[in-house]
Amino acid sequence: MSFSLATEGLSKAFRLHLQGDVRIPVLDGVDFSVAPGECVALAGPSGAGKSTLMRCLYGNYGVGAGRILIRHHGAPVDLAAADPRLVREIRRDTLGYVSQFLRVIPRIGARDIVAEPLRARGVPAEAARARASALLTRLNLPSRLHDLPPATFSGGEQQRINLARGFAADYPVLLLDEPTASLDPANRQVVVGLIAEAKARGAALVGIFHDTEIRDLVADRLFEVHPMQDAA
Amino acid sequence: MSTPLLTAPLLTARDLTLHFGRVAALDGVDLEIHPGEVVAIVGESGSGKTTLLRVLSGLMRPDGGEVSYLGQDVLGMGEAARRRLMRTEWGFVHQNPRDGLRMAVSAGGNIGERLMATGARHYGNIREQASHWLTRVEIDPARMDEVPARFSGGMQQRLQIARTLVTLPKLVFMDEPTGGLDVSVQARLLDLIRALVADLGLAVLIVTHDIAAARLLAHRMLVMRHGVVVESGLTDRVLDDPQHPYTQLLVSSVLAA
Known part of the structure; x- marks a missing residue:
């Protein structure tokens, strides 16, 4: 089966030098794969390593062993071994990430935060901002807030800005970390719709969904992440 | 439409070494910076980061090593040629505006x-x-x-x-550009630098001890200690998954606001 994103024998441990060099193994030999048009939900108890796997898939965490293959501009690339500049290019053109929390930039308005990934690809400012406005409106963020910096917005409003930013750029691969955690039922339904549309255009999605009702609506299958025994 | 990020380096430094008496200010430092790339050099006072910036920009001579800018030998070029470069293709933003x-x-x-x-x-x-x-x-x-x-x-x-x-300019060196400023003024300046750098596609080598500023501005980061680059890589990976004991100390010492 062709994949958009896959791992082979992925292992990850943390070594805490400031805490007596304790080593905490989190992932060991994980083989995971997601195909175009598919949404896979990571499952497992709290602390099993779902978020760690997600951060490895984005290149935010390094890996101890194994490969992370992502189809970038048509060819598989090992994200785990990629040069930082190649990781940036993959993140610009191929791989998106919706985190739980918005990292605000001082003085930048919501609309420009959402438009930024499109601007980075060279989309003209007007087109990028129009797309950003349309998504913010669809996620029920009042237009009077679109040009304000979101530092003082509520958790739910900030999450919707993060979602708009993640869905604005039509990434071929999209990672979603608790995308509906702070949302009301109406906005959860909007996210369900956005995910369905992304799948329909052939995007591969990987998500962590605390909300099992939403998870069962959007996920094609579950991937179980098993907690590791204390091997240290 | 979108520009490729994989290009030849603008500036390359190999095995830079410089001693002040018995103290190593630079100890085998390698570095590359590419067009449009923002690279932060972080570390505590005395780690050698400002010395590195001065050596790379030709303001100070190392004991050993090479610096090349688009194939030109920076350390070997005459003072007139270096000044010409500094007037045209390079820029230097000093910590104290009075110096610039x-x-x-x-x-x-x-x-x-x-x-x-x-x-x-x-x-x-x-x-x-x-x-x-x-x-x-x-x-x-x-x-x-x-x-x-x-x-x-x-x-x-x-x-x-x-x-x-x-x-x-193609390449701008910045030495603690927000160093002496009030916090409220720092945010405005950082945002201004961020926007200008993105609009103009500048390559920037920025020395800072402000981890949050580095996260906001830099694509890539080098962590220096005692004249040695102890860790380097993608900014968010270095900060969120630090490997070296010193980087772990540096990251864990930052207060979350």
Whole structure:
């Protein structure tokens, strides 16, 4: 089966030098794969390593062993071994990430935060901002807030800005970390719709969904992440 | 439409070494910076980061090693050639704006002077450019004829940035550009630098001890300690998954606001 994103024998441990060099193994030999048009939900108890796997898939965490293959501009690339500049290019053109929390930039308005990934690809400012406005409106963020910096917005409003930013750029691969955690039922339904549309255009999605009702609506299958025994 | 990020490096340094007496300020430092790339050098005071910036920009000679800029040997070039580079394709933003500005010359003159050094002669055009750049760094162009000594510290720093960027350099060195400023002024300056760098596609090598500033601005990061680069890589990976004991200490010492 062709994949958009896959791992082979992925292992990850943390070594805490400031805490007596304790080593905490989190992932060991994980083989995971997601195909175009598919949404896979990571499952497992709290602390099993779902978020760690997600951060490895984005290149935010390094890996101890194994490969992370992502189809970038048509060819598989090992994200785990990629040069930082190649990781940036993959993140610009191929791989998106919706985190739980918005990292605000001082003085930048919501609309420009959402438009930024499109601007980075060279989309003209007007087109990028129009797309950003349309998504913010669809996620029920009042237009009077679109040009304000979101530092003082509520958790739910900030999450919707993060979602708009993640869905604005039509990434071929999209990672979603608790995308509906702070949302009301109406906005959860909007996210369900956005995910369905992304799948329909052939995007591969990987998500962590605390909300099992939403998870069962959007996920094609579950991937179980098993907690590791204390091997240290 | 989108530009490839994988290009040949602008500046390459190999195995730089410099001792002050028995203290190693640089100990086998390698570094590359590519067009459009923002690279932060972080570390505590005395780690060698400012020395590295001075060596890379040719202000200081190392004991050993090589620096090359687009194939030219920076350490071997004459003072005249280095100055020409610093006037045209390079820029340097100092921590103290007084080191980068001429305090007795008007704001407009500070910007115009650098333009004239690259061959601009038409007075009207130079004034127009100066006015444009003052606006870009959020200084009222009506204050063009005032001397920078009458400006606040934040304004002086913004003027230094305008003076540096007016010639559209390819590579800009910045040494703690927000160092001496109030926190409220720092945020504005950081945001301004971030926007200008992205718009102009500049390569920037920025020395800072401000981890949050590095996260906001830099694509890539080098962590220095005792003259050695102990860790380097993608900014968010170095900060979120630090490997070296010193990087772990540095990251864990930052207070979350």
